[in-house]
Amino acid sequence: MVPQSLAQRERSLGLLPGHPFLLRPDGVADADVLAFFASSSFKLLSEQTRVSYAKDLRLFLSFLESQSKSWRDSTPADLLDYEHWRRRDPANPHRVSGAKFSRELAACKKFFDWQRQRGAMAANPSVGRATPWQDTGGHSLRAKDARSTRVKWLTPRAFQQWRDVGLGGRLVDDSREASWRGRNDGRNLAFADLLWTSGLRLREAGTLLVSELPETDTNARYLRARVGEAVAKGRGRDFWMAADARRELDGYVASTRATAVSRARREGRYAELPGKLVVVGRDRDRLQVRGSAADDPVTTVMVGQLDARDRARLFLEGPDGLEPAMLFLGESGLPMHYESWEAVFAGASRRCARLGVPVACYPHMLRHSFALRMLVTLLHAFDRRMGLTPDERRDYRLLFGDPWTLVQTLLGHTNPQTTRDIYLEPVSGLQVDLFLNGDQAGASDDAFADFVQRHLADTGLVNLGRES
Incomplete structure (x- = not known):
């Protein structure tokens, strides 16, 4: 045998x-x-x-x-x-x-x-239960102080400071630090802006394929694309990202990413990689792929069903040779594991602390910030910029949904109550007129900053950034 x-x-x-x-x-x-x-x-x-x-x-x-x-x-x-x-x-x-x-x-x-x-564990006769997650008095061990998440946000000013200083090598006065040797500035800045303007989860953004980026449109401020169900939480969904962030990703693809790919080809990293899948054809959301050898059988896979592991194995055959299908690569030219971004963000936060910028950020905080920013922006647009009367607001919301529902759609939550209870709990009980009847009538970022300053500054949940 x-x-x-x-x-x-x-x-x-x-x-x-x-x-x-x-x-x-x-x-x-x-x-x-x-x-x-x-x-x-x-x-x-x-x-x-x-x-x-x-x-x-x-x-x-x-x-x-x-x-x-x-x-x-x-x-x-x-x-x-x-x-x-x-x-x-x-x-x-x-x-x-x-x-x-x-x-x-x-x-x-x-x-x-x-x-x-399955009978692998005997019952506990003293409490009449087979499992030990409740105490002998029958009381649940679930903590009474448990919250589904501890949400924190960044204002636009705080995010810009963290981004420029932590990821971009800037000093507090916005000058460039002479000793800065950030080799992946373009990639890191583009990724942060993607999260900030789209509200994507870390896994969703970190496993994007180049082919999943939305088409550019010079007349649109936000562009729509799709997250595959295998990397989304529960189901595939549409998402929107700022056109400016999309252009920044183009710059990354043409510079830092192209350099990493060229270096990896020269060093033979792609040729020696076991288990890779080479795309040989595409029909909308279906890919025809084969293994490393030219005589390997061709199979068809749905893009939405590719999980993070499969995406890292996916390669495209171009005129200059193989290259990964995933968007974000390490210096080796190989796909970055999406959890590696946690360390990138932590390093940026440590740099900010060292330079006296009191802003710390982790990837999911940008999703939180996106949610609150979109809520304030939508409320501001509904009730002030659009000049709607109460009757018109009611009709509009019956047709398109209220701002909570729209934020739910942007975040990809199944239930708007999740959006209210988890991401925006500290503001869910506030009356809309607390921040619609103020004097601030400018751009949405100004309305957001004004709202935060008046209602959330003392909660410790929002980082306002450092005064200039």
């Missing part, structure tokens, strides 16, 4: 690229844990949720191992101990919020539910 290769053995076990794989501290695999990751219950979760749940579960199982206990014998008391360690133990230097622990609790609950259903 011909021995199977590692790849063949993985496929026979149902293991796919990116599949979570945990080992015990002694190096032995637990078949029941791995079976959960291969289950339909786990696979039906979104890609990002699967990654998060695997990390959360790894931490809880490691905690049990540190107590010399198997998860099969765990009790409600064990989860209470874990909750104390994660949230309150002074000996833990990395305690988490109630919201973070609630997400970890959801991962544990799903795991234990599934294991109990």
Whole structure:
């Protein structure tokens, strides 16, 4: 019998690229844990949720191992101990919020539910339950102070300062720092502007293909494109980005990106890359792709069904050779993993702090900022710029939806209540006339800044930037 290769053995076990794989501290695999990751219950979760749940579960199982206990014998008391360690133990230097622990609790609950259903875990007769996510008194461990997210925003001025100083190598007086050696300024600035003007999630923006960029239109301020369902959260959707941000991306493609591609070709990086998929044809949203070898069979894939891993494997054959289909590349000329942007943003924030600019930013903050900015802009347009009477406003909103619904559409939320409760909770209870009846009647950025200064400046949730 011909021995199977590692790849063949993985496929026979149902293991796919990116599949979570945990080992015990002694190096032995637990078949029941791995079976959960291969289950339909786990696979039906979104890609990002699967990654998060695997990390959360790894931490809880490691905690049990540190107590010399198997998860099969765990009790409600064990989860209470874990909750104390994660949230309150002074000996833990990395305690988490109630919201973070609630997400970890959801991962544990799903795991234990599934294991109990398949008979891998015995019931706990003392509490009449099979799982330990509730204490012996039957009270939920879900934190009472848990919020779905801790939303923070940047004003346009604060974003511009963070962008120019942190990513662009500028000093506080807007001059260029002589020692700055940022080799990826064009890429980083273009990416930040993309998030700022589109409200895309990090994974959605970080995995865009060059071919998914919208067509330029000199008469439009915002351009429409589409996010594929495999990288969006739940479903594919349209998104809009500023025409200025689109032109900046063109500049990046023609300069920094082209240089990285040329260097990678010279060094043979693309030719040696295993597992790549070469696009040989396209029909609207369908791609014809083949493997590395010219005689590999051609298959058809839908662009919207390509996940982050598939997109990183996708290459185009041009007159000068292969190049990645993904938009954002590292200096190596290979596709950037979208989570790498977290480190880029963190480095930019550290630079700002070092130079006395009190602005910090992470990628999702730009989505938050986009949501609030669009809400204020739309309300401003509906009630002031358009000069609508109350009756006209009612008719207009019946036809097109109110500003909350439009912001929901821009963000890709299934339910407008998500937009209200999560992204814009601190302003959801304010009356519209708090910021529509003021003296500010200028551009939308001015209206936004005026609203923030009067109603949110003391909340600690909005970064106003540094005074000039």
